[in-house]
Amino acid sequence: MxxxxxxxxxxxxxxxxxxxxxxxxxxxxxxxxxxxxxxxxxxxxxxxxxxxxxxxxxxxxxxxxxxxxxxxxxxxxxxxxxxxxxxxxxxxxxxxxxxxxxxxxxxxxSLRRDEVLAALESRIVQLEQLEKAEPFSERQIAEDPGTPNHVVEMFRISSARDRGELEWTRGFRQRVADGEYSFAGEPPSWEPPPGLTTHWGTIPDPPG
CATH class of the missing domain: 1.10.10.10 (Winged helix-like DNA-binding domain superfamily/Winged helix DNA-binding domain)
Known part of the structure; x- marks a missing residue:
């Protein structure tokens, strides 16, 4: 929601x-x-x-x-x-x-570049922690006699998504740090086609 x-x-x-x-x-x-x-x-x-x-x-x-x-x-x-x-x-x-x-x-x-960088660094830490806990969580599932064997694959597919997001987040964080894209308070890096009425041309600052 x-x-x-x-x-x-x-x-x-x-x-x-x-x-x-x-x-x-x-x-x-x-x-x-x-x-x-x-x-x-x-x-x-x-x-x-x-x-x-x-x-x-x-x-x-x-x-x-x-x-x-x-x-x-x-x-x-x-x-x-x-x-x-x-x-x-x-x-x-x-x-x-x-x-x-x-x-x-x-x-x-809509946000400033420094906040986006800080948030991406936080996400990297969170995803690294999930990766570190992965073998222990998998072992708990495997050792639980009340859990069907196939359930471990449900955990593994979720873990695979987390690892993929970790790899992407590291790359995206670097691209943002290198100055790619535009954020609040910066000149826009993209302009809408002529005649398209949007507010993309002016990136508003976030509230203080």
Whole structure:
């Protein structure tokens, strides 16, 4: 649920004010239905729920527009919630919820480079600790008479994902340290095509 909320708040933040169909279309180009388990039809419900909880402001369009079409923008609470969810996804390793880091990657430009580096270094330590504990956890599974033999393979596939993420995180951390990509307070490293209305051209600073 937090991954869905981060994605919705984040995409509204890029395009705000933006209407539901525009946000749904954008998220579908990210293929979120495959890696974040978001049902395309649930995006509208999610936006209304965030508005009900005070994270989004609903803006009814005036005369001359399609009746009932509502656009959204973040409230102050929504901005705070966005950064809270983004930092939680970035700083916390959760091998059973890989979509959290995938969502965080979509919005890392919202943070400053030094924080991203610190978070990646923290993730490396967490993943190294999991790798160190792996043989002992596997032994515990193998020695438990009440656990079917095949369960150890479920543990091994999860451990393999953790090792793969560790390798990637080390490489990504180095690329960020070498100056690749752009983050809050820096000139953008990418510009949207002409005519595409987004806020990508100006990377906002995070709240102090």
């Amino acid at each position: 937090s991954t869905t909320r981060l994605l919705l708040l984040g995409v509204v933040r890029i395009f705000q004010p933006a209407y539901g169909y525009q946000l749904r279309r954008e998220l579908m180009t990210w293929q979120v239905e495959h890696w974040a388990n978001i049902n395309p039809g649930s995006i509208y419900t999610g936006l209304r729920t965030l508005a009900k909880h005070g994270y989004l402001m609903e803006l009814e369009e005036g005369a001359g527009h399609k009746p009932g079409r509502t656009s959204y923008k973040l409230t102050n609470d929504g901005e705070s919630e966005y950064f809270s969810l983004l930092r939680s996804a970035l700083w916390t390793v959760n091998g059973f919820q890989p979509g959290q880091m995938q969502a965080a990657l979509s919005f890392l430009w």
